[in-house]
Amino acid sequence: MNRKKTASLCLIAKNEEEHILSCLNSAKQLIDEIIVVDTGSEDQTAPLAREAGAKVFHFPWTGDFSQAKNFALEQAASDWILFLDADEVLDPVSRENFEQLLYRSDIEGYFLTIISYLGNGHEVISDRVVRLFRNKPIYRFQGAIHEQVAQSIMQANDGRGLTDAPLVIRHYGYLASESRKKNKTKRNTLIIERELKQNPRDPFLLYCLAVELYQQGDVQEGLNCLEKALHHLRGTEGYVEDVIHQMAVGLLHLRYWGQLISFINKALSALPQQTELLLIRGLGFYHTGHYLAAAQDLEKVLQQGGSASLPLYHVLGVLGDAYNLAGHYAKAEKAYFSALGQSTRFLYPFTQLLGLVQGGRNTVSLAQFSRLISFKDNKFVWQELIKAGEIPLALIIILFAIHEVASGSGYEDILVQLSQELTSILARVEPLPARKESFEYLSVVAVEMDAYAATLAKGYHLEPLPAKKLLGLVEKTILLLVTEFCPRWSPQLLGVELKE
Template sequence: MLLSLCMIVKNEEDNLPRCLESIKDIVDEMIIVDTGSTDDTIKIAKSYGAKVFHFEWNDNFSDAKNFSLEQAKGDWIMTMDADEELSASDKNKVLSLLNNRDIDVFLFQTLSYVGNTPGLETVNNLNIRLIRNHKGYKYMGAIHEQLYNSINPIKGNKVKTEKIIVYHYGYLIKVAIKKDKPSRNMKILEKLLENDPNHNFHLYNMGNEYLRLRKFEKALACFKKAYENFMPNLAYCPKLLLKMIITLEELHRHDEELKMLNTGLQYYPKFTDLEYIRACLFHRQKKYSLAIKGFKKCIEMGEPPLDQYNINDVGGYRAYYALGEIHSELGDYDDAYYYYIETIKAKPNFYMPLYRIAEILVKKGRTIDVTKATLEKFFGERLNVGAYTKLGDIFFGMRKYRVALEYFLKAQEILKTDQNLDYYVGMSQFHLKNYEEAYKNFEKIEEGIRYEQAIYKMILCEIFSNHMENAEKLLHIAKNFKNKNYIVFKSFKNLVEDMECEIISNDKEESKQFANNIFMLLDIIIKVATPEMFEKALQLLNLIENDEVLLRLAKHYYNNGHYNLAYQEFIRSIKMFDRIDKEGVEMMKNILDTPMTVTT
C-alpha cells in the first residue's frame, strides 16, 4: 500500500523541515501545494524530494486541499500541516493501519503546545489524518473544512479513531503572533456569516478566534448564539460547551460558569475536563470539601473519551497535584505529601511537587541535610546536571541560598561553560551578599536572554559595594536596552549618592510602567541589601505620579513578611488615596488574624 503526504503551505520555512523529517520515512510521495510563499518554503520542500504544486489562494481551504488530494497517487493519503510533527514512537503504528480493508478514514490525536515554549501544557483535538484515496473523499467549507464523500455518504463504520499523536506548534505565542492566523481566519468567517448569520459551526469558530484574541465578550456572544440550537451529538459540541465555560471564567461570571459546567456534565458524564474545571472553581472559591470531592472524582473517571479530551491529564497528575495544593493550604501536610508523591508517580517530569515537598519537610522541622537527601532520591542514584540545577532552583526558591549555590556549583563543574548556570551561581552569591563573587559570574554572560539581566545585577553589585564609577559605566551600557529600567536604576544610584534627582514622570499612565520597574527593584533590594539601601530606594516612589503606590507597597511588605509595615501602608493608602482592593482587604484580615500586635 502506497502512502501519499498531502499538505498546503505558505511561508513555512521555520516549520517545514521538522514536519517533513517526522514523516519522510513512512510516506512514498510528498505532495506540497504552495499558496504563495515568499521565503524558502519551496526550496526546503524540494530538498526532501517533494512534488511542489502552485495554487492561487482564494480564501478557501477546501479548494486548496482538494487540489492537493487530486495530485496524490498513493492508495492512502496522509494530511498534515507544516507546523505539525508526527510522534516518532507512532510511525510504525501509521504503517500498520494501511492494510486495514474495513476503514476508510482514520483520526489521530493532535496535541497542541500552548504558551511560550513546547512543554507540559497542551490542548487536545481529534483530526482526520489518513484517507483512503480514489474513493470520492473531498473537503468542503472555506475554513475548518469538513470531509465528505462525493460518491456515497460517509458511514460511521468506515471511520476510526487511533491514539496516534501529532504535535502541533501553531498555538505557541511567538508562532501565533508571527503568522497572525486570527486575522486571516476571521476575514473568511465574516464572509461566511454574512451569507448565513445563524450557522452554528461558523459562529463557534468565530468565537474561538475572538477567544484567542482575548475579546471575551464577543467570544461569548458567538458561543451563546451557536448554543441556541445545541445538538450534543455533533462532534464540535463538547468543545463549544468547554469554550463557553472558559470564556465565562475569564469574564469572572462564575455563577453562569457553574451552571454551564453542571449542564455539560449532564450531557457528557464522562467529560473529565468539565469535572476538573468545576473542582478548580470550587478550589478558588475556597469550597474545599466540594473541590476535594471533585478532584477525587476526576481520578476515578480517568481520561475522557478521545472526542472529549482537551486538557491533558485532568484524570491524572493535574488532579493529584490539585489535591496536594488544597491539603497544603489546609495545613494537612501528611495528606499533601501523599498527593504530591502520587503526582510524581503519575508525571515524573513534572517537578512542581518537589518544591512543595521541600517546603513541607522544612515546615515539619526536618533538617536541611534530611531535606536534601529526600529530594535527591527522586532523581535516582546518579545526579546529573539537570538534577543539580533543579535542586538548586528548589532551594533558591526557599531562600536557602547556600544550599542552592552548592548545587549550582556542582552543575557548573560538569558543564564548565554555561551562561544560565553562571547566572544562577551569580544570583546565589548576590543573595548571600557576596557581591564581588556575584559580579564575576554575571560578567561571564556576554549575550542572550540573560545578558540584560546580568548587567542590571552588576550595576547593583557595584552600587552596594560603593563602586560608583564602574556602576556609571555599566549604566551607559544599560541605556541602550529597550526598557525603562535604566532611568529607575540611574535614579537609585543618585539617591544612594545623595545627589539631587529629577522627577521620573508626572504622567499617570507613564508612571504606571515606571511603578512596575520600581517595585521589581524594591523586591530585589529588600532581599539582598541593607535596610538603609531599601530606605533610599523607597524614595523612588516620590518621583512618579501614581495613587496606587501605597497599596502596592503594602502588598510588597506583606509578601516579604513585614506585616506591621504592610498594615500601616494599607491604612495610609485608604486615608490618602482612598485606595484598597479585595486582595488588600484579605491581606489586612490575615494580618489581624495573626497573633501579633499591629501598630497604627
C-alpha cells in the same frame, strides 16, 4: 495475496521554509508519495519540498482553505491520505503500526490527536481531527476555515466509518511568535466573518470565530459566539465536545464560577467521562472554597490518566492545595510528593510541604523526605534559586540532597561536593534577614557537616556515629531554616488558567 496499501502525505503551504522539512521528514518513512500545494510562497518553501522528494503544485490563494486542500487531494494517487499542516509534525510511529491502520476494511478514516502549543509553548490544547482517510473522490474538505473532512466521510457512510488511531500530531502554528509573524488571527477572522454573512447560524463558523476571539483576548465576545453555536447545534456534530469545552474554558477565564459549575454539571450528565470538564469544574469548586468537591473531581482526572491542558504535576499541586485547605493534611502531603515526583523543577508543592512543617501539620518527618523526593542530581534547582535570591530555599534543597546521600552508601564523593557547596554558599552570602545568632549557628554547622562528610569519604566506617551525627545535624538545620529564615508558606489559590 492482498495488494500493498499505499498512502500519500498531502499539505498546503505558503512561506513555510522554516517548517516544511520538519513536517515532511516526520512522516516521510511511512508514505509512498508527498503532495505539496504551494499557495503563493515568496520564500524557499517549494524548492525545499522538491528536494525532499515532494511533488509540488501551485494553486492561487482564494481565501478558502478547503479549495486548496481539495486540490491537493486531487493530485494524490495512493489508497490513503495523511493530511498535515506545514507547521505540524507527526510523532514517531513504526511503519508496521502505521500500515496496520491501512488494512482495516471497516474503517474509512481515523481521528488523530492534535496537540497544539500556545503562547510561549508552555501551554497546550488537545483536539481530535480526521487526518488519515481513504483517498476517495467523495471525501472532501468542507468549510473555508478550520476545514474538516469528517463530515463528508460520515455523510457517505450513514455516520459510520470513523474511529480513533493512536497517532499524535504536534502543531506549532499557535505559538505567539508564529501567529505574529503570519498575522494568522486577523486573516482567519476575516475569512470567518465573510462566511458568516452568508450563513449567520452556522454553528461551526460561530465556534471557529470564538476560537479566534479567544486568541485575541476577547473572551466575552467568544463566549457569546459559543452560546449561539450551542443553540444551533443538533448534537451529532463531531465538534460538539469542543464547543462545550471552549465554553467551559471561557467561563473559567472570566471567573464566572456559579455559571461555570452549573454549565459543567449539565454537560457532564451527557459526557460523564470528559476529563477536561472534570478538571475545569474542579478548579471552579476550588476557587469557590468547595475544596473536597474540587479534590473529588481532580482525583477523577488523575484516574482517567490526567489532562491534556494542564501538566500532571500541576493537577497534583492543585489537588494538594485542595486537601490542605480542607484540613486533610496526609492526603495533601501525598499529592504534593506525587507532584514533585513528576517534576522537581515545580517547587510549589515542595514549599507547601515545608508550610505544613511550619504549622506542625506534617505527618511525614523531615527524615522521611529524602526517601520520597530526590534532589541530589538536580544542582540546577538550587543554582536557579540562588540567582533568584531565594537563598533559604536553596540551602534547604542542598541539605535534603546531603541527607539523601548520607542515608545511602557509595556516594561519599558526592557528599563532600554537596557539603562544600553548602559552605561556599553561606560564605559568600550576606547574613540572611533573620536572627544573627541563628545565621552564625548555620555557618558553624556547615563547617561541622563538611568535617563529617570528609570523615565518611575517607572510609572511616568503624561505627555509624559520623553518618548519624551528620543526618541529625541536617534535620535540625533544615528545621531552623524552615521556621526562622523562610516565609510562611500556605496555599495561594494557584492562578491556573487553561488556554483555549
